[in-house]
Structure formats: structure tokens, C-alpha cells
Amino acid sequence: MPHPGRRRRYRVAGDSMYPLLRDGAEIVVDLDAYAASSQQVDDIVLARHPFVRDTEIVKRVLRIEEGDRVFLVGEDPVESSD
Numbered sequence: 033m034p035h036p037g038r039r040r041r042y043r044v045a046g047d048s049m050y051p052l053l054r055d056g057a058e059i060v061v062d063l064d065a066y067a068a069s070s071q072q073v074d075d076i077v078l079a080r081h082p083f084v085r086d087t088e089i090v091k092r093v094l095r096i097e098e099g100d101r102v103f104l105v106g107e108d109p110v111e112s113s114d
Contacts, residue, residue, distance in 0.1 A: 037064030042078065042088070048106030048113070049090055052076070059090065071102055079104055 044057040053059065061078050071077055071093050079102075081087035091104035091112075106112025 037062045039063065042090070044090060047108055047111040049076075049092075050108045050111060052107045053090060071096065077102075077104065 039060050039062055042059050042061060044053045044055060044059065047055050073093050073095060075093045076090065077093055078088055078090055081089050089104075091106055094103045094105045096102050
């Protein structure tokens, strides 16, 4: 049986990922499977906020460029500050 990995529960705050994830929804992230080099376009990922220290965000991978530079977006362009 495969090892499930280390998992952590997060609560979604805000509507930037609506309708996929609503404000208050809970998600579980497998921390062992979470590496930038393994991400693909359209994956839903947990990332550090680029401007707010100690804040994590849930976003969709829009594109990946050379050097593993990953561009993320929210599902709702009105509610997301991408």
C-alpha cells in the first residue's frame, strides 16, 4: 500500500477560487508530494503569498516557464488579486 505522506488541513479564506472552492471550505494538502518541479498547468496548488509574509494562498497553475517559474491565478478574476 502506498505511503499517504504528510498531510495538512487548510481552510480557504475568500472567494478567489470560487466556484471551485468556497470561502470556508477545507482542503487537505499532501506536503510530501508538493514540489514546484512536479507542478503542471491547471494544477491547484498551495503557495506563499508574494507580498504578505506568513500567508499561504490556493491558486491554479496558469503557466510554467523556464527555470521552474510558475504563474498562478484564481478562479474568479473579480475576487482574485492576481
